[in-house]
Amino acid sequence: MSTTLSASTLLAVPLAPLVASIVAGIFGTALGGNLIGRRTSRSITILGVFIAFVISALTLYRVTVDGAHFNETLYTWMVAGGLRMEIGFLVDSLTAMMMVVVTFVSLMVHIYTIGYMEDDAGYDRFFAYISLFTFSMLMLVMSNNMLQLFFGWEAVGLVSYLLIGFWFNRPSAVFANLKAFLVNRVGDFGFILGIGLLAAYTGSLNYGEVFARGSELTQQTLPGTDWMLVTVICICLFIGAMGKSAQFPLHIWLPDSMEGPTPISALIHAATMVTAGIFMVARFSPLYELSDAALNFILIIGAITALFMGLLGIIQNDIKRVVAYSTLSQLGYMTVALGASAYSVAVFHLMTHAFFKALLFLGAGSVIMGLHHNQDIRWMGGVRKYMPITWITFLLASLALIGTPLFSGFYSKDAIIEAVHASNLPAAGFASFAVLAGVFITAFYSFRLYFLVFHGRERYDQNPDAHHDAHHHDAHHGDDHHDHHDSKPHESPWVVTVPLVLLAIPSVLIGFFTLMPMLFGSFFDGVIAVDATRHPAMAELRELVHGPVAMALHSLQTAPLWLAIAGVALAYYLYMVNPALPAAIQRRSGFIYRLLDNKYYMDWINENIVAAGARRLGRGLWKGVDLGVIDGFLVNGSWKVVGRFAGVVRRLQSGFIYHYALAMIAGVLILLTWFVSWPMFTQWLNG
Numbered sequence: 001m002s003t004t005l006s007a008s009t010l011l012a013v014p015l016a017p018l019v020a021s022i023v024a025g026i027f028g029t030a031l032g033g034n035l036i037g038r039r040t041s042r043s044i045t046i047l048g049v050f051i052a053f054v055i056s057a058l059t060l061y062r063v064t065v066d067g068a069h070f071n072e073t074l075y076t077w078m079v080a081g082g083l084r085m086e087i088g089f090l091v092d093s094l095t096a097m098m099m100v101v102v103t104f105v106s107l108m109v110h111i112y113t114i115g116y117m118e119d120d121a122g123y124d125r126f127f128a129y130i131s132l133f134t135f136s137m138l139m140l141v142m143s144n145n146m147l148q149l150f151f152g153w154e155a156v157g158l159v160s161y162l163l164i165g166f167w168f169n170r171p172s173a174v175f176a177n178l179k180a181f182l183v184n185r186v187g188d189f190g191f192i193l194g195i196g197l198l199a200a201y202t203g204s205l206n207y208g209e210v211f212a213r214g215s216e217l218t219q220q221t222l223p224g225t226d227w228m229l230v231t232v233i234c235i236c237l238f239i240g241a242m243g244k245s246a247q248f249p250l251h252i253w254l255p256d257s258m259e260g261p262t263p264i265s266a267l268i269h270a271a272t273m274v275t276a277g278i279f280m281v282a283r284f285s286p287l288y289e290l291s292d293a294a295l296n297f298i299l300i301i302g303a304i305t306a307l308f309m310g311l312l313g314i315i316q317n318d319i320k321r322v323v324a325y326s327t328l329s330q331l332g333y334m335t336v337a338l339g340a341s342a343y344s345v346a347v348f349h350l351m352t353h354a355f356f357k358a359l360l361f362l363g364a365g366s367v368i369m370g371l372h373h374n375q376d377i378r379w380m381g382g383v384r385k386y387m388p389i390t391w392i393t394f395l396l397a398s399l400a401l402i403g404t405p406l407f408s409g410f411y412s413k414d415a416i417i418e419a420v421h422a423s424n425l426p427a428a429g430f431a432s433f434a435v436l437a438g439v440f441i442t443a444f445y446s447f448r449l450y451f452l453v454f455h456g457r458e459r460y461d462q463n464p465d466a467h468h469d470a471h472h473h474d475a476h477h478g479d480d481h482h483d484h485h486d487s488k489p490h491e492s493p494w495v496v497t498v499p500l501v502l503l504a505i506p507s508v509l510i511g512f513f514t515l516m517p518m519l520f521g522s523f524f525d526g527v528i529a530v531d532a533t534r535h536p537a538m539a540e541l542r543e544l545v546h547g548p549v550a551m552a553l554h555s556l557q558t559a560p561l562w563l564a565i566a567g568v569a570l571a572y573y574l575y576m577v578n579p580a581l582p583a584a585i586q587r588r589s590g591f592i593y594r595l596l597d598n599k600y601y602m603d604w605i606n607e608n609i610v611a612a613g614a615r616r617l618g619r620g621l622w623k624g625v626d627l628g629v630i631d632g633f634l635v636n637g638s639w640k641v642v643g644r645f646a647g648v649v650r651r652l653q654s655g656f657i658y659h660y661a662l663a664m665i666a667g668v669l670i671l672l673t674w675f676v677s678w679p680m681f682t683q684w685l686n687g
Contacts, residue, residue: 005059005070010089013052013059013099014138017106017131020048025128034124041124045131046110052138053103060096064523071144071208083199090144090207094347094527098141098279101351102272105358106134108499109267112362115495116263116369126166130267133159137272141279146195146205149280153191153244156273157184163268164260173259180253187243187250194236201229211286211529218290234287234294238301241277245331248305252602254328258320262365265320266358269327275350278334282343286529289341292425295535299339299420299427303434306332308600310438313445315596318375319364322449326401327357329438333416336431341535342419343528348511348518349412356400356409356507359500363394366496367453370489371460377449382458386489391454393500398450400507402443402564405552408511413439414551415519415541417560422540439560443567451575460489512548520545 026032028041036044062068073088091099109130117126136159140152157180165177199205201220202213217230241247246254254274258265268274281288281298288294306329313325330353337346368375370387384391400409417439420432491497517523520542532539545551555561574582586593598604 003066003068005062005068005091007070007072007074007089009055010059010070010091010142011074013055013103014135014142016048016051017045017138018048018135020045021128021131021135024124024131028124028128036124038123042110042114042127045127046107048131049103049107049110049134052134053100053107056096056099056103059091060100063091063093063096064517073144077147082203083205085147085205086145087148088144088206089142091142092527093523094279094282095141097347097351099138101354102134102137102141105272105354105503106130106137106267108358108362108503109263112266112365112496112499113263115493116365117261120261122166126261126263129159129163129166130263133163133267133272137276140276144207146198146207146210150192150195153240153276153280154188156268156276157181157188157244160257160264160268160273163264164257166260166264170259176253176256176259180257183250183253184243187240189239190236191240191243194233194240197229197233197236207283214287214290217287228291228293230287231291231293234284234291235297237284237287238277238281238294238298241281241335242301243277244280245274245277245335246305246328247277247301247331247335248308249602251305251309251328252599252606255321255324255599258318258324262320262361262368265324266361266365269324269361272354274327274331275334275354278331278338278346278350281335281338282347282528285341285343288338289529289531289535292534295339295341296425296427297339298335299423299425299431302332302335302337302339303427303431304332305329306336306438307434307441310441310445312596312599314441314448315593316445317378319367319377319380319449319453320361320375322377322445323357323360323364326360326442326446329442330357330401333413333435333438336420336435337416339431340416340420340423340425340428340537341530342416342423342537342541343530344519344524344538345412345415345419345541347524347528348514349409349416351514351518352400352408352412352507352511355503355510356397359393359397359503359507360401362496362500362503363390363397366390366492366500367394369492369496374460377452379459379462380453381456381460382454383460383489384454387491389491389497389500393497393504394454395450396504397507398446400511402446402568403439403560404564405555405561406512406548407508408506410555411511411515411548411551414555414558414560415515415545418544419537419541422537424536436559436563440563440567443564444571447568447571448575451571456576456579515545515548515551 023036024041024045027035028038059068068091070089070091073086075087077085077087079085089095110127113126113130117123120126133156136152136155138152140149140156143149143152161177161181164180165173167173195205198210201217202210204210204213214230217233218228220229221227222229222232239250243250254269257269260268288298309325309328309332313322313329316322316325330349334346334349334353337343337349366387367380367383367390370383370390371380374380396407400407403410403413417432417435420428420435423431519538530538544554595601
């Protein structure tokens, strides 16, 4: 059987969502005269993503079963000084898995959107955006060179800007999308520096050619310093990942991005965009294995994110923001795995997390719909009996998130904890503590959310802000919901619940069936590089894990399971048995609560120190350089000098011939005097 994939078939994967997006975005909106209706717009975009998903699934089958592979250039854009700028695909096991995850989650979001955005005036525009986002992400993961990688990288950032600010009439949404855009530009500055250094020192943008010259980079230093060149490159690339994958301190944009519609949260901030950085580091594993300094840096950043972002989830009251901080924490887990050289474990957690986190976001959206667009969990409770499908799927996702044995999240999260514990890097000690403590924190805030929403006393009719919830600021969620805020919750329509059920299946099962082939089989052979001698984490993990059932049984004797149980038990006691205690703790916590409530004052620091400093610098450059030097001296100064000189010369141009004759005679006299007297003067000086 042929092991070569068809280029034309692979092209259909990103192009199907792109064409659908163009059709819906032009002909389904006022831009093209609204030539097609809502039904046609959504049908075209769903069909495009469905085609991409089917081809992706078949590609994954051929890659895993038949050993198929594809790495070719499809189009050469330009050649500059020997540097080839191309469009091409690299389809291996890592790419094929990402293609399936992206297209499946996107398909579920497309179907879910039919119900969630039903009354929104921007219905067709929304479908065009999410289909365009799918195209951008597919171009990123399928690229075989850094130019196309950067194109996809920037494209998902641009579309996320459009999606976060989808309700552009709301100031909070505009602020959130600008914040996301600007913070990602900080990370992207480092990312493009890393790409530029690789292009400069290897003479290529192609992955294979760059990786082949990795050993040469270890022999060089950054000019003017004694820093290893490969370390600088890897850290610059990872700074890009810090922005895109929301790692501390570039994490601040992700919680605010919840201002966008809930389907966006599931698509961008659970399964696709935020995992782009994780995918990139795994793809560049041949380079990262050459620098322990870069791996230590990654470990520290990931550990800080996993621990401290999880703590912020404890005090959140907006249902979507609790899940958002959970995403931050889990991205920290993936980053820690990358730092421990357990790249396959990081990608494994990326995959399992995509399903159960998308399920949590979509489940949260279903709750919001059922409670007439209330998002405050303090005014929920008892929803379980009104929304049984949402309840059971949300519970399954929560169990997967906290690492319940036999659920998908258990296998990936426990593998990360064990891999970090086995790492011999200096930063592994702190990282091991962070991911272990994070287990308790994750279980606590996850089931705090679960108990407050689905169990206990019904509080949905006591919300003092029922007429001022976040969704009432846009045209979609307007007056049509005001009349119903006191009515009982209701289950969501089938277009919302079917995606929940379909996402719940892999959230429960996929970890069990893919653990051994992805982590200890040949799935990533030739794709992910690990120096087992210098970084033995995966080798030691292989000795500990003997199958999914054995791993689940072994967990009964390990700390993570009991920490998770303790977190659930504490949440149950505080919010079901003794609900008055959390408020008492909050009153006594003082500075700690203020610190968490102000998100470690990161927003304050950015707005009052970083942004203020940037404004002062910009104002100084404007006044000193732009107005003073450029406008004042170079531009205005030059014409003023010319003007004044012209004014003097103009006085000499009287128009009278006798003035000119007098000037000529005076000039001749001066020249004669000079030529006669100068030799005599020099002779006198010389004695």
